[in-house]
Amino acid sequence: MTKEKSGRVLVVDDDTDVLQAAKLFLKQHVAKVDTEKNPSSIPNLLKNYDYDLVLLDMNFTEDVSSGKEGFHWLKTILEIDPSLAVVLITAYGDVEKAVKAVKLGATDFVLKPWQNEKLLATVHSALNLTESRREVETLKTRQKQLSADIDQHYQDIIGKSPAMNKVFETIEKVAKTDANILITGENGTGKELVARALHRRSNRSDEVFISVDLGAIPENLFESELFGHTRGAFTDAKESRAGRFEVASGGTLFLDEIGNLPLQLQPKLLSAIETRKVTRVGSNKPVEVDIRLICATNEPIQEMVHNNEFRQDLLYRINTIEIHLPALRDRTVDIPLLANHFLKQYSRKYDKDIHKISDPALNKLQSYKWPGNVRELQHAVERAVIMTDHSVLQPEDFLLTSLHGEDSTMVFHDYNLEEVEKTVIRKALDKHEGNISKSADELGLTRASLYRRMEKYDL
Structure with missing residues (x-):
């Protein structure tokens, strides 16, 4: 031959x-x-x-x-x-x-x-x-992404509610396929955890999982971050670099907060998804990529399409299968499971001898509305573990008032999500005296995401 x-x-x-x-x-x-x-x-x-x-x-x-x-x-x-x-x-x-x-x-x-x-x-x-x-160049870039990926905080998905069982069933059905997945749900519901679970159960599990927060990429760097660039393509391009599509080739690419992608950049993303080819900034040579695409958003994506804020053809491409994650307030039966999971995690981390969460404390947690969802519960348990002097966490250890007003729960006239989000952000900014970094950290957001929401709500 x-x-x-x-x-x-x-x-x-x-x-x-x-x-x-x-x-x-x-x-x-x-x-x-x-x-x-x-x-x-x-x-x-x-x-x-x-x-x-x-x-x-x-x-x-x-x-x-x-x-x-x-x-x-x-x-x-x-x-x-x-x-x-x-x-x-x-x-x-x-x-x-x-x-x-x-x-x-x-x-x-x-x-x-x-x-x-x-x-x-x-x-x-x-x-x-x-x-x-x-x-070597590709391996170096991939190793950097892998190292960053390994360093990220990770927890398993936890739940036994009917809503979460439905999520688990869908994951098992679609994980082995290469179908494009769109994960929807409010902030803090665990969309990236679901994306990682899909990857672990896929035929690409031995390859890389690359996560990209589209909401955190400045508009002028979008193409460079996703598609890569050649040396000298722009002022700070001191060396050629593979973009996230190339680095993820063979594995899974997770595009988080895709609803925040500016309309004028959506055609470029659509083209890359359709052709499975990318062209580095500063080059005319397309590079073939082989990725499994998973996207996520907390935005009302169908409403955005209706308002001409998101391309319908792009939506069709990214949501062959949609997985919706319920808000924590809609699966309160899972709160004790999650709270005890976080208790074990942070008791080990901070070397505290804390055995359990008392029933009155669990009742308090289950009666709270959790606008920040699982991420907010996680932070609440971590604070309680750090501050308590008890071996059993009590209701007073969960100072939900620290962010949410004088009462143990925040009072809203209704549960319009935008109003809830606006109020929570305002409370966080008040608590931290306008410090964006501290407020973003407590809310579980990136600085860029918080700035966008502040602009949206005129805060």
Whole structure:
């Protein structure tokens, strides 16, 4: 069986005989060979075509002996793509200059007239080097994402209520498929936990799970964060970087707060989802990606479509299956389970000998409306564990008044979610005297998410 040819080579030399000879020989051994007489075309060629090796003449007609042009174009190529191998073509008398070029970053050099066997061995070695460098680049980026992912706080999904059993049943049905999933529910209901559970039970469980908070990405960095960028694509792009789509390839990509994605950016996301291809900022070369897509939102997404704030075609793409997470107030039977789970967790963390939560305390927790849902309950138990002097948590250990007014529960004229959210945010800001970081932390939001809500409610 004939081995499939691989490798894309660009040969740059002002001698047409050299170009013709190189192409005739190399095309028998590699997948693609392009030739170019004018070295000034190098930047444009590298931007528009994907090469694994450049064979570069040391001297051109403007400078036939010093090698300065060769050094200049070597530097240019490595600035554009540091992973790209460059092999110099040089005359016998220029060996000293070629050695200097290797010290400056060239992979190797070949003497002309070359021996075909020597040229082929050098080309194969250089192609392998480029492949290895690019694998290392991708692995480094992936490792950074994995490390950040591992450091994230994680808890299992807990519940036995009918509403949560329905969620578990849906997870089991759809996890093994590659269907796009949309998870809906209020802030703090555990949407990311469900996304992680889907990933763990999927056929991609051995691959990466990459989580992206779309609400926390500045609009001007959206494309760079999701699709990556090339070196020099913008002012702070000091090195090429793979975007989240590329890093997640083979695994699961979780796009949180997708309802916060500005309307003008939605077509770019739709295109990436439909074509399974992304193009790095500063490049014209699309990169194929293989992802399982899971999205989440706490926004009324159907209402947003009706108000022309969210594209209907994008919604169709992301919600082949929708999983709705109930608010904690709608599954109060799960509150004792959750509270005791958090009690064990924080008793260990803070080395406190606390055995249980008293029945009156559990009654207090079950009668509270929990506008911040499971996340708010988690914070309430953590505060209680830190502050108590008891071995059994009592009602007075749960100072829900710290955020929610003088009464143990917040009083609302109705439970309109926007009014509830507005009131809770205002209380948090009052408590922390306008400190955004502390308020966001207590509310379980990012600073960017809190700023958006403050703007929405004119706070």
